Each structure stands twice: as C-alpha cells, then as structure tokens.
Amino acid sequence: MSRDRCATPQDRTDSDNHMASERLISAETQMNRVLEALREVPEPSLSQERARTMAKRALARQSKPLAPRAMLRSPGAAMWAAAATVLLVSGGGWVALKFGASERGDGALATKASSTPEASVVELNLPSGDRVVASQGSKFRVLDTGAAHRRIHVSHGSVMFDVASVEEDGRFSVETEFGARVRVVGTVFGMRASRTGFSIHVYEGRVEVEHESSVRTLGAGQSATWGQRTEPLDADVVALGVRAARERLKRAKHRAKRTQHAALPPSPSPHNQETTVLSSHKPANEGRDLALGDPVARRARAALVDGRFSDALDEAKRQLAKHPTDGRWTLIKADALRGMRRFDEAAATYQDAVHHLPPHRGTVAGFAAAQLHLHQLSNPQAALTALDACAEDYGSSPLEERALALRARILERLGRPEAFRAAAKTYLNRFPRGSAAPWMRDHTGH
Amino acid sequence: MDLAGANHARIAHMGERTSESQSRELLRDDPQFLEDCLAELAPKVHRWLYRQLGPRSDLEDAVQDALTEIARALPRFEGRAKLSTFAHRIVIRTGYRYMRRCAEPSPEWVEPKRNDVSPETIAANREALRRLHKVLERLPRKRRMAFVLCAIEGLDARAAAEREGISAARMRNRLRHARKEVLRRMQHDPFFRTLMGLPNADETSPDQRGTP
Structure with a gap:
C-alpha cells in the first residue's frame, strides 16, 4: 500500500507552524549574534582622575542630609509632585517607600536618623486628600488612589493615616503583611505592622479591622494588637496624633461644661488608654468600644459597611424613638441617609448630630454636613452655616486643614472675594504645604 | 604594599568571607577607604549606566547621583553580597529614575583607534x-x-x-x-x-x- 497521500489542511497547518517557529528561532539566533558582536564594541569609560573626582564629590554630597524629596525616589515615583511632602500617584500605580539601611540596594531611599533628624518622619499628601506619615524604616505601597477606592499595603514600620472623607460606595483600606485589613470611613489612626503581627491606635473616628474572618471595630483612643506584640508606634509618628488628641481632650472638657447633650465621654489621651493585646483569632475586649458600646449599634454599623443602608436607618430610627438625643444613633441615621443618597435629609441629620455629640465627634458631623451642602446640594450658604456651627472645635483637630480648605472653597463659591482671601491666607499660614495650598495660591494670586 | 594598594586588595575581596568585617569597619570609620571604594566603583557605575541609558547628555549626572547614593549606603553595607552587586542594585534604581527623564543624546563618542x-x-x-x-x-x-x-x-x-x-x-x-x-x-x-x-x-x- 502506498504511503503517499494528499496533504490535509491539518498537515499544512503543522508545516506552517513548524516553518514559523524555525524562522523565529533563526531570527533569535541572528539577534543574539548581533548582540554578541555589539558586546565586544568598546564603550566610553571614565578616566581614573575623573573617577577620583566623582568619588570625592559623592563623599562631599553624602554628608549632606537627604531632603524628603530625595527619599521619595523609587521606580514609580517620578511622577510625584515637586513639593517635598506632596506625593501624587496616578490611579493603579504603586510606589514603595523604604527608608533606612538596606542591603537590597535601595540607597536612593536611605537616610540616617542620627544625621537627619528632620527626615526621620516623612509626611505625604495623596491626591485624594489623605495624609500619610511614615517613620524611618517603614515600607508601604500605595496600591490604588482612586477617589472612591484607596488601598495601601503596609509591609512594616510605623505609619499614621489621616484619611479624607470617603465617597459614597467608596472605601479606604489598609492591608498588612500579617493578613489583616483595616477599613476606614474617615479617621486618623496610626499603625505598626510586621510579618508576625500588627498594632493599631485610633486617634479619631472609627476603623474596622478584619483578620481571619473576625471583624473588630475600634473607636477613638483605642488600641489593639493582633498576633505577636509589635514594638510601640514610632515616637515621631505618635507625637502628631498625641498632640492633636491632647488638644482635643482639653477642648472637649471645655465644651462639656457648656453642652448638656454630650452623649459620649470625651476621647481620652492615647497615653492613658489601655492597650489590649488580642489573640490572633478573637478580639478580647469586645463590647468596650466607646463609640459603639452595644451590639445593636455594632450591627447597625456593620449594615452600613455592608451597604444595607435601609436596615441601618430602620434600626437608628427605632433607637432614636427611645433616646432622641443620642448622638451616636443620629450619626448612624445620617450615614444611612447619605448612603441612600438622600442628601438633604442626611445633611440636616448631620447638623442635628452636632448638638448631640461631644466636640471631637461633632466636628466630623458638621464637616460632613458642610460637604454635602456644598458638593451634593450645591448650597454653599448652608454649607457655611454647617461648617461654622462648630468652627471653634476644628482648631488643632485632624479635620482642621480640611475644614479650612472647605471654608475657603465655600467662600469662593459664594463669590465673597475678601472673605475668601482671608480664609485662604489663614489656610496658607497654617498649612503652607497642605494639599489645597496650590489651589489657594492659584486663586489668590500669591 | 602602600595604602592605596592595600585598599585596592580589600575592595576586590569586599563581600567575600575573607575580610568583610574589617572592611565594614573601614567603610564606617575611614573616609579614605570609602573614597577608594567609590573611585574603584565609578568606572563600573559608568558602564552600567551607559548600558542602561545609552549615550545621553546627562549620563555623568546619573553616574554622580548613583555614586552619591552608594556613598550614603556604603556605611551600612553588611557584606552579605559582593560590593559590586550591592552597588549595581543602587545603580539600577538610579537608572530607572533617569529613564523617566528626557535627555539630549550626547555627542558621539569616538572610540580609540584600533589596528585590528x-x-x-x-x-x-x-x-x-x-x-x-x-x-x-x-x-x-x-x-x-x-x-x-x-x-x-x-x-x-x-x-x-x-x-x-x-x-x-x-x-x-x-x-x-x-x-x-x-x-x-x-x-x-x-x-x-x-x-x-x-x-x-x-x-x-x-x-x-x-x-x-
């Protein structure tokens, strides 16, 4: 029997593939040959004298302290803004900051604390308005900086976050090497992370920490540790939060004398707070949350986080029927209304909450009301009223910078140039490197 | 062996087990040794950056930047890798930074005449x-x-x-x-x-x- 037969389409395809792969191999070989030849071509080189001069110059420059800007250099950092503390990241990009000794050759980011004490803490303002303060030796990545979703991964070290308001349906989350995830709704907190554990301290607002299917909510002034006990937060990083907390406490005491509706005790200083060491699985001090002391409130908050706004609203209404002046439930009701995009009701409820909350929480409610009036309801006059309702409490609060910026924007929108210039001047004097400073300078012509 | 020769030998073995602890001390305490290290590394740094960036007008700036970063990092060199490997990592970081910048191509380099x-x-x-x-x-x-x-x-x-x-x-x-x-x-x-x-x-x- 003859073995000859007509070539089938399959045969032709195999043959074509074989020829294509042969052509590719041949081209690769040719390319290697060309590269091999080019490797032999002499390259320009430095003379010994020039090398010595450059070495001397490098040594002379080495003794100068690194500016924070130089410390930010990294493969993904060139697009970051010119100001030393201003860091701009395009959405989806990442950057790794690594300060301190490194055998991995991250010399561009290295600094010595002893010679550059001013660089032991670096403050970064993300385009979303969040402020990140990292201590020497910290390493974190900004994974996402979208307006709605911000995501940061902390490998190790002390980092403090001052989180700008998160949009509806948005979130700000921090992940750690240890596997914990922190969800935030606008707060100030510091954390130290490592591979084997992590600790967190909340200065203002509230965070939810998720680790191995357990979720724990921490309120202002609370600390907690998961896994192995880590070193305490870096002193330089803590100093910023502690200073603000002490001043808030002083103001809270002052305000408490005048306010009869204070539903919650003022936030204690972080130094006086008990730090609870938790097992890696189950939080130990459940139920001691100052902000959400009872399980019903925790469930309502969880419903908000899950997006079940109507459930949270129903529960808040039930509780407010029993305790009409409870600021916590007023706040939850406002959050739920905002989640349901009933902005006018939410703004009114936030404004109502200001009267039932202690100053450090009242500022948050007033600020949220002002934001809603300005951005969602296009009512700058109402925004100004809401913001001014607790204006005296913004001073030295973590919201101070954002409140001043918001006030300037409101005045600009209202078409009151003199007042706007005065507000912008106040902002620039107080926060010359704040995230809104370039905008202020543009609009005031400074 | 004079001082420069001794330093040259030490630098050549840097990162190998032989004299690493002594070398690390010298890197921290002896500026002359540090300078010798940098002078030894400079031609390599130049070559690495030339290959990464190509002929461009700010190549020497890049070399100087990389050397400065290496100078800052050297006192913390722990000898777990060879010195050149350690420096190469820093040069790679520097190269990345300069890749982002636009630069004029440098005047063409004319290699020395070769008879062969x-x-x-x-x-x-x-x-x-x-x-x-x-x-x-x-x-x-x-x-x-x-x-x-x-x-x-x-x-x-x-x-x-x-x-x-x-x-x-x-x-x-x-x-x-x-x-x-x-x-x-x-x-x-x-x-x-x-x-x-x-x-x-x-x-x-x-x-x-x-x-x-």
Whole structure:
C-alpha cells in the first residue's frame, strides 16, 4: 500500500507552524549574534582622575542630609509632585517607600536618623486628600488612589493615616503583611505592622479591622494588637496624633461644661488608654468600644459597611424613638441617609448630630454636613452655616486643614472675594504645604 | 604594599568571607577607604549606566547621583553580597529614575583607534549601537532593564532578578517580552536586517512577501 497521500489542511497547518517557529528561532539566533558582536564594541569609560573626582564629590554630597524629596525616589515615583511632602500617584500605580539601611540596594531611599533628624518622619499628601506619615524604616505601597477606592499595603514600620472623607460606595483600606485589613470611613489612626503581627491606635473616628474572618471595630483612643506584640508606634509618628488628641481632650472638657447633650465621654489621651493585646483569632475586649458600646449599634454599623443602608436607618430610627438625643444613633441615621443618597435629609441629620455629640465627634458631623451642602446640594450658604456651627472645635483637630480648605472653597463659591482671601491666607499660614495650598495660591494670586 | 594598594586588595575581596568585617569597619570609620571604594566603583557605575541609558547628555549626572547614593549606603553595607552587586542594585534604581527623564543624546563618542578593526566595522558597530539604544528607548522601562541586565550585561535571570528585587520567574517573563519586542523592532530596521542576514523589504521576491 502506498504511503503517499494528499496533504490535509491539518498537515499544512503543522508545516506552517513548524516553518514559523524555525524562522523565529533563526531570527533569535541572528539577534543574539548581533548582540554578541555589539558586546565586544568598546564603550566610553571614565578616566581614573575623573573617577577620583566623582568619588570625592559623592563623599562631599553624602554628608549632606537627604531632603524628603530625595527619599521619595523609587521606580514609580517620578511622577510625584515637586513639593517635598506632596506625593501624587496616578490611579493603579504603586510606589514603595523604604527608608533606612538596606542591603537590597535601595540607597536612593536611605537616610540616617542620627544625621537627619528632620527626615526621620516623612509626611505625604495623596491626591485624594489623605495624609500619610511614615517613620524611618517603614515600607508601604500605595496600591490604588482612586477617589472612591484607596488601598495601601503596609509591609512594616510605623505609619499614621489621616484619611479624607470617603465617597459614597467608596472605601479606604489598609492591608498588612500579617493578613489583616483595616477599613476606614474617615479617621486618623496610626499603625505598626510586621510579618508576625500588627498594632493599631485610633486617634479619631472609627476603623474596622478584619483578620481571619473576625471583624473588630475600634473607636477613638483605642488600641489593639493582633498576633505577636509589635514594638510601640514610632515616637515621631505618635507625637502628631498625641498632640492633636491632647488638644482635643482639653477642648472637649471645655465644651462639656457648656453642652448638656454630650452623649459620649470625651476621647481620652492615647497615653492613658489601655492597650489590649488580642489573640490572633478573637478580639478580647469586645463590647468596650466607646463609640459603639452595644451590639445593636455594632450591627447597625456593620449594615452600613455592608451597604444595607435601609436596615441601618430602620434600626437608628427605632433607637432614636427611645433616646432622641443620642448622638451616636443620629450619626448612624445620617450615614444611612447619605448612603441612600438622600442628601438633604442626611445633611440636616448631620447638623442635628452636632448638638448631640461631644466636640471631637461633632466636628466630623458638621464637616460632613458642610460637604454635602456644598458638593451634593450645591448650597454653599448652608454649607457655611454647617461648617461654622462648630468652627471653634476644628482648631488643632485632624479635620482642621480640611475644614479650612472647605471654608475657603465655600467662600469662593459664594463669590465673597475678601472673605475668601482671608480664609485662604489663614489656610496658607497654617498649612503652607497642605494639599489645597496650590489651589489657594492659584486663586489668590500669591 | 602602600595604602592605596592595600585598599585596592580589600575592595576586590569586599563581600567575600575573607575580610568583610574589617572592611565594614573601614567603610564606617575611614573616609579614605570609602573614597577608594567609590573611585574603584565609578568606572563600573559608568558602564552600567551607559548600558542602561545609552549615550545621553546627562549620563555623568546619573553616574554622580548613583555614586552619591552608594556613598550614603556604603556605611551600612553588611557584606552579605559582593560590593559590586550591592552597588549595581543602587545603580539600577538610579537608572530607572533617569529613564523617566528626557535627555539630549550626547555627542558621539569616538572610540580609540584600533589596528585590528577596519574603519568600516567601527562605523557599522557605532551605528548598530546607536540604533540598538533607540530600540531600547522605546521599550517599557522594566522590560528595558531586564533586557539590559540579561541580554547586554550577560547576567542570568536569577542574578538579574536578585538585583532588581523581584522573582526570577518575573524577570524571565520581562526578558521574554523584551526580547520579542526588540526582535520585532530589529526586523523592521533595514540596518539590522542586513546585519542579521535577512533580506530587506525591497529585496524580497513577490512570492516571499506572501501576497494574497
């Protein structure tokens, strides 16, 4: 029997593939040959004298302290803004900051604390308005900086976050090497992370920490540790939060004398707070949350986080029927209304909450009301009223910078140039490197 | 042996087990030793950056920047790697920074006269290098670095990955993509087509062109 037969389409395809792969191999070989030849071509080189001069110059420059800007250099950092503390990241990009000794050759980011004490803490303002303060030796990545979703991964070290308001349906989350995830709704907190554990301290607002299917909510002034006990937060990083907390406490005491509706005790200083060491699985001090002391409130908050706004609203209404002046439930009701995009009701409820909350929480409610009036309801006059309702409490609060910026924007929108210039001047004097400073300078012509 | 000679020997062995602790102390305490280290490294740094960035006007700035960063990092050098490997990592970081910047091409470097190579070969090599750097400039930075480290420096993927601080698999992946793209661009360049022994477009016969 003859073995000859007509070539089938399959045969032709195999043959074509074989020829294509042969052509590719041949081209690769040719390319290697060309590269091999080019490797032999002499390259320009430095003379010994020039090398010595450059070495001397490098040594002379080495003794100068690194500016924070130089410390930010990294493969993904060139697009970051010119100001030393201003860091701009395009959405989806990442950057790794690594300060301190490194055998991995991250010399561009290295600094010595002893010679550059001013660089032991670096403050970064993300385009979303969040402020990140990292201590020497910290390493974190900004994974996402979208307006709605911000995501940061902390490998190790002390980092403090001052989180700008998160949009509806948005979130700000921090992940750690240890596997914990922190969800935030606008707060100030510091954390130290490592591979084997992590600790967190909340200065203002509230965070939810998720680790191995357990979720724990921490309120202002609370600390907690998961896994192995880590070193305490870096002193330089803590100093910023502690200073603000002490001043808030002083103001809270002052305000408490005048306010009869204070539903919650003022936030204690972080130094006086008990730090609870938790097992890696189950939080130990459940139920001691100052902000959400009872399980019903925790469930309502969880419903908000899950997006079940109507459930949270129903529960808040039930509780407010029993305790009409409870600021916590007023706040939850406002959050739920905002989640349901009933902005006018939410703004009114936030404004109502200001009267039932202690100053450090009242500022948050007033600020949220002002934001809603300005951005969602296009009512700058109402925004100004809401913001001014607790204006005296913004001073030295973590919201101070954002409140001043918001006030300037409101005045600009209202078409009151003199007042706007005065507000912008106040902002620039107080926060010359704040995230809104370039905008202020543009609009005031400074 | 004079001081410079002794330092040279120490630097050569830096990172190897023989004298690492002594060298580390010297790096911390002896500015002269540190300067000798930097002077020894400078030509290597120049060569690495030349390969990464190509001939450009700010190449010397890049070298100076890299040396300054190395000077800052050297006192913390722990001897777990060779000194040159340690420096190479810093140079890679510096190279990345400079890849982002636009720079004028530098005036053409004229290599010293060699009797064993014809002027035509020298000119062809020079042109090939210029075109290769043009090709590399159009690659994404990470692929470009992978190509430089593996295809030009001749490092294997594991060593290159270790210098970049990534996994070997990722480095191999970047290299594969980089080689594919470089090859594609070279095949579209008549000059490289000639060097690679491929027929140019105007030389191909109609049946080779695959006309429908």
